[in-house]
Amino acid sequence: MYFAALLARTEDGWEASDTDLDDVETLADLADLAREATADHDDDTVLVFIEQEGAWFGVVRVDGEEDPRIYVSDAAAAARSSYGEILLTDEMLGRNPGADDTVADLDALDLDGTEDGEPDGAAAGDGAEEAADIGDAVPSGPLGDAELLADLGVPDKELLGLEPGDALNDIAEILGAAEVLETVR
Incomplete structure (x- = not known):
């Protein structure tokens, strides 16, 4: 509530x-x-x-x-x-303001410790993985x-x-x- x-x-x-x-x-x-x-x-x-x-x-x-x-x-x-x-806001989160592809921006930060920014075993375009990437960036x-x-x-x-x-x-x-x-x- x-x-x-x-x-x-x-x-x-x-x-x-x-x-x-x-x-x-x-x-x-x-x-x-x-x-x-x-x-x-x-x-x-x-x-x-x-x-x-x-x-x-x-x-x-x-x-x-x-x-x-x-x-x-x-x-x-x-x-x-x-x-x-x-x-x-983007500013609070350290994101590029106005970026169209939030997931791409987050991948560029290499937040999960892998070389290319994708979790091990992630399928390309998997919406659940993209949501997890966004949540991990906050x-x-x-x-x-x-x-x-x-x-x-x-x-x-x-x-x-x-x-x-x-x-x-x-x-x-x-x-x-x-x-x-x-x-x-």
Whole structure:
């Protein structure tokens, strides 16, 4: 089960709203959705919380027109999720942006230890093997900007230590936004 919410910091404090990510296909779409939450105050901070129960969580920070900052608690788990794929940009994963053949790019990295990048015994064009190659290229564990909440009271060491499940509530508690987040849960 997924949970997604927007937390917008305004001059009156934090405001929360649940959000539907069905129409969000890219990080740019997600950033635009966040910016719409503070249309009256273009320079306000908006946090997008995304969580797959017990598996991973992600936080996207949008400050005005600046590029979004992203943190994902477990990139490998998020890579298996349609919402996680939105957060795991080519730049975060060290991929060539805009590459049409992701598997070819990953093979070039020789991630499996074989000379040509293909696992032993892999049949050419085997979709299952290609999916495994993609999954292997995404690191297990945290990925992204662990300092994106440091100025709001959540230092990187604390963010890195949070476990999926309670993490978003813990972050909201530190921010003083636990009550508003609970209203949209």
